[in-house]
Amino acid sequence: MERARPAGAAGSAGAVGSVEHVIETHALTKRYGKHLAVDRLDLTIPVGSVFGFLGPNGSGKTTTIRMLMGLIEPTSGRAQVLGRPMPRSTRSVLPHVGALIEGPALYGFLSGRDNLLRYDSADPTADPRTRRARAEAALDRVGLTAAAGKKAKAYSLGMKQRLGLAAALLQPRRLLVLDEPTNGLDPQGMREIRTLVRELAAEGTTVFLSSHLLDEIEQVCTHAAVMTRGRLITQGPVAELAAGARGRLVVTTPDAGDAARVLKEHGVTDLVVSDDRVTGEPPAQDGSGQEMELAELNAALVGAGVRVRGFGLERASLEDAFVALTGEGFDVAG
Template sequence: MSGSTEFGTVAGSPAAVPAARTRGLRKVYRGTVAVDNVDLEVPTGAVLGMLGPNGSGKTTTIRMLLGLVTPTAGEVELLGRKLPEGAAESLPEVGALVEGPGFHPFLSGRENLLRAAAAEPHLSTSRIPAAVGAALERVGLAHAANRRFRGYSLGMKQRLGLAGALLVPRRLVVLDEPTNGLDPAGTREIRTIMADLHAAGTTVVVSSHLLAEVEATCTHVAVLNQGTVVAQGELADLLDAGSATLLVSTPEVEAAVDALRDHRIPARSLAEGIRVDLTATTAPEVVETLVKAGVPVHEVRRQRTGLEDLFARLTEDPVDAAELDPTSDPLVPQETR
């Protein structure tokens, strides 16, 4: 992805107003701090994955972004307007699915969407039937449009909630665990919808516990832990900033591990060879050390940190966040800025 890695800058374009921004965001429930000093920026046109363990503050942050919860302290801007003052102007441009859809159980999927569409300020009465039909088709519910909502499976209810968020073109779409209850085919469909939204220039914020899906669909990531953002930035840059490793293929695994450890280079054996930590060394130094020790080297390839490994480092131990490269602003832990 080209362009600045600073939040608020669209790839390949000059600085733009972020789709959403928070400053010093804090929420306290009966003495319990749910969100603490969150500074978050969502670049316009990005697909941002919001990650964090259960209880990390993801949903509370999303609800404050949408004006559904009043912050205890801090500021929220949505599509360039401060909340709550600008809610009437910004919220019609936002589609959201938060903590599962809420529909009338005895109405059909179509009837529920018709009611939701009637409240859309940007949707004229004459266009409502067509918009509802298109939304149902888009999420794969056209065949069940006339069934009562109470008879829907969890996955079908999620699809209907997504259809409600997509009744009209949106500048920002916020999805809280959109694949909850979906089978693999449904998850792929959500991925396709997100890709279509991104291609159309829509900003997407998605909260998910499926790290593989986030890695496949998102351009940016924000990681929350214990109510605060511990890292945020472009996904590729975050992964590159993680501890890189080297995979070395050799028939003499034990000798290779011993030679490297004798030179204080961390290494461990694998079925296919050895994995070497490059935090305090380089690939050429690893190869030179092995060759000098008489260890045959058949193949060497660099392995980038995966999102799952990075997520574990950032959320299992708060100190890990400080190990990210401090010279790259988007990757600096929030508390050090």
């Protein structure tokens, strides 16, 4: 397995001009023998966004990132990062990019602090006069100051993730690429990483965040793309993606059983009854093919003697959007 080196660790920085999109791909494809890992991907990531790259494990996310970062060659198609073609322009692009891909590659016999110093010394664009101060600032930012002197081999998975993120933050970056950054973190650690991502975006860094956790993407990202089985399903602002899916109908009533029966008779599907709460997928049309008003469902419940205490639609989530787009659940694909 290839491991990501700290971005900018090879080559000299060239001029990378102002661009509208930090990443653009056209028909980007990667094939391993008969296996099509990424299939004709057209991706557009706007400057200043927190972009969520969303899909089950095995959907092609990491393969895409490795092509974007110049770690592997595409089979066909093209990609641009910061307006420059990749992988041909790695020497000029990578000094402007921080990356954490497939987990950090660490020197286990070195402390967390010394790992960062080693990474930074391998970067020809890094100023050695500020090296130690920048390493300390990066450690502090990811909450590793207290463990900075401990050997990396003694770090937990979550601590290693934090250290890899610190390596990506040793210098200011125009683009930060994070592949499953909360892997191995406890809930508090996940919240801290989400807060850090928001802070970096507020400071002007575009963040490209790959994850299979829908809730993570929905909480922190402004834009997102959905991948499944190597293909791009959709992309755009997160609010628009979620708005494209219908929310679930929610009825609160002490007559939950009767409510479920009436709703089923009127075309509501995927019914779930839990105590005094009934949820389901509302029908798009009534029996005559006309668009159904939710008020009609409410009236049907009341007419059947159901005591309705609450009635409405829950806002659709990214998970709802994914199911609507793909017709399948968001399970790990391997």
